[in-house]
Amino acid sequence: MENPSFALVTGASQGLGRVFARALAARKQNVILVARSKDKLESLAGELKRSYSILAEVLVFDLTSQSTGSRLVQLLCDQYFRVNLLVNNAGFGVGGEFLNLPIARQTEMLQLNNAAVVELTYWLSPSLMEHPYAGIINVSSTAGFQPIACASLYAATKSFLTSFSLGLQEELRSSRMSAVTLCPGRILAEGRNGEARNGHRRFGFTYQSPGDVVRDALKSLANGGGIPGFVNKLSIFAQRLIPRRAVPALVARMSRQ
Numbered sequence: 317m318e319n320p321s322f323a324l325v326t327g328a329s330q331g332l333g334r335v336f337a338r339a340l341a342a343r344k345q346n347v348i349l350v351a352r353s354k355d356k357l358e359s360l361a362g363e364l365k366r367s368y369s370i371l372a373e374v375l376v377f378d379l380t381s382q383s384t385g386s387r388l389v390q391l392l393c394d395q396y397f398r399v400n401l402l403v404n405n406a407g408f409g410v411g412g413e414f415l416n417l418p419i420a421r422q423t424e425m426l427q428l429n430n431a432a433v434v435e436l437t438y439w440l441s442p443s444l445m446e447h448p449y450a451g452i453i454n455v456s457s458t459a460g461f462q463p464i465a466c467a468s469l470y471a472a473t474k475s476f477l478t479s480f481s482l483g484l485q486e487e488l489r490s491s492r493m494s495a496v497t498l499c500p501g502r503i504l505a506e507g508r509n510g511e512a513r514n515g516h517r518r519f520g521f522t523y524q525s526p527g528d529v530v531r532d533a534l535k536s537l538a539n540g541g542g543i544p545g546f547v548n549k550l551s552i553f554a555q556r557l558i559p560r561r562a563v564p565a566l567v568a569r570m571s572r573q
């Protein structure tokens with residue numbers, strides 16, 4: 317008998333990654349949860365096993381460490397885990413002027429948002445390809461569609477990720493594997509029980525609930541990949557109507573508001 321297949325979700329200890337893990341488990345998909353916070357991962361794994369009768373494994377792993385991709389894939393091989401879906405979700409942004417932020421924190425962001433995604437995708441793809449239905453979901457951001465002052469490097473990491481993911485998607489077109497380039501705008505914080513916490517915000521209509529973001533991503537995966545989400549598609553289109561050189565100042569003004 318073949319070993320069971322798993323979806324591997326990075327950054328599963330909280331936020332969007334946790335919502336991904338719950339949604340996949342609800343679809344009876346076994347999950348491997350990756351992040352650094354052991355307690356949070358174990359508590360989530362326990363909850364998913366009890367609620368959905370699936371297999372939920374925990375891999376405590378720092379994705380900014382050396383040779384991330386090859387080491388993580390070796391760990392999976394050692395435990396005979398077969399992966400049919402990779403969700404590259406772990407990521408963070410640092411806000412503030414580039415020259416005033418510590419360079420160590422910023423290079424950590426480059427490592428997590430970009431290098432870890434590239435390495436994991438490279439090292440895991442050969443075994444993903446062995447499955448009849450395999451996929452990769454790369455969690456980028458609408459931040460990658462334009463330069464953003466005071467989040468210059470974060471926006472650049474997401475621009476890199478979007479470009480990489482869309483190129484990969486095209487390369488995979490004739491294969492059995494599909495890639496989704498997920499570009500959410502601002503996401504509502506998740507409440508204790510997984511519900512989206514609403515608040516009074518400017519431009520409130522641009523916020524999405526984490527549940528909607530994940531639902532769109534999984535729907536897009538089932539349809540063969542792409543950029544999901546109506547609001548995100550609309551914001552990409554709207555930017556085409558504005559002269560490119562005017563965009564950084566406009567975005568900076570909106571962010572200050």
Ligand SMILES: NC(=O)c1ccc[n+]([C@@H]2O[C@H](COP(=O)([O-])OP(=O)(O)OC[C@H]3O[C@@H](n4cnc5c(N)ncnc54)[C@H](OP(=O)(O)O)[C@@H]3O)[C@@H](O)[C@H]2O)c1
Binds near residue numbers: 327504
């Ligand atoms: N929130 C938004 O409004 C928004 C909007 C657009 C795009 N996004 C993107 O969506 C993704 C998830 O965002 P989020 O808001 O859900 O983030 P979050 O709540 O801050 O969660 C980040 C996750 O990444 C993990 N992580 C951080 N550093 C890590 C490391 N060195 N090694 C392994 N895991 C690490 C964290 O777990 P540990 O700390 O336990 O390691 C955590 O599980 C990110 O890629 C983000 O850029 C978010």
